[in-house]
């Protein structure tokens with residue numbers, strides 16, 4: 512799996528640098544590193560305990576270096592068993608579904624997981640299990656048929672005024688429920704993210720004046736090297752009809768060290784630039800992530816969140832409320848709650864749609880409207896996002912609408928029943 516990632520453009524330059532220099536963790540002398548370290552970032556309690564236990568000779572400054580985190584990702588079952596007490600369904604994952612989405616977890620994100628509990632929510636989202644080999648009805652590798660809507664390599668043009676630019680196939684950590692698990696971390700899609708392919712995608716956008724909004728995703732675009740990311744942003748920003756740029760990323764959750772002062776300084780040059788941040792559980796809202804979000808928000812980047820509804824991870828009102836309220840405190844506006852897409856082997860993650868509606872009902876009115884995301888299904892077959900709402904209109908009395916509020920009370924609203932401004936109003 513590592514080999515499949517170490518070619519073409521899947522791995523970003525910082526990675527190669529670490530490999531080429533041959534710098535090894537064991538080479539860091541304890542006393543010297545502690546003498547030299549500059550503690551500039553907050554480190555959460557469980558992360559500190561993890562670092563002391565597994566990397567006692569590592570300086571905090573190196574731990575907080577995002578390139579070190581990427582370089583030391585856990586990518587094999589053997590490595591994983593060093594940190595977590597694996598249970599049979601986890602151990603059998605690799606033999607049950609060879610060739611599937613690779614395993615990758617940053618040491619930082621691993622430090623947030625319970626090593627003794629396979630039901631730990633973050634662990635469920637990242638550690639493969641045997642259930643990924645079970646194919647349920649209606650599942651497919653590309654349920655949103657994005658490949659069909661590729662206007663150029665790596666460029667999905669589905670909606671009238673916006674495009675999805677798949678800039679890389681690499682992520683610091685791979686979510687087991689990923690909609691694009693068919694392409695992320697796999698060498699076969701490498702050419703899609705080559706410079707030549709990107710030039711073709713940019714040329715398409717230049718020639719298509721209806722495109723006013725470009726969402727850069729992947730993979731995770733914030734795993735790209737600063738220069739490469741800035742090259743792409745600057746090329747897109749030069750196109751007169753592209754009004755808005757957006758970045759979709761899970762980096763603030765799995766690799767918050769990546770949000771460096773230098774990166775933020777560069778991003779600020781390309782406003783209006785929005786970010787959609789992928790979060791799944793309140794355990795992700797650590798001091799490190801708070802600092803990453805604060806840096807982005809201070810740079811004037813509007814932050815929205817995207818969350819996938821997942822069985823055993825966040826499928827309760829309490830968990831979701833805690834996540835959404837926590838995000839809002841970090842100046843991240845909850846944006847979308849997604850019904851999990853029916854990708855191959857996802858049945859163990861998918862909830863009934865009624866669960867999402869129950870959660871929205873449990874949030875709306877019970878907390879600030881800013882903390883309530885829109886619940887959507889990305890329609891299989893390429894239909895795009897469809898928003899779902901709990902029923903609010905429960906009857907009609909003549910022209911009057913009978914409404915139910917968050918507490919279950921019923922109220923009547925004197926509707927116009929016709930055109931606005933008529934006598935009935």
Ligand code: SF4
Pocket residue numbers: 681682684685686688689690691692695729730731760761789
């Ligand atoms: S970060 Fe996004 S693209 Fe990467 S594996 Fe997770 S869901 Fe997929």
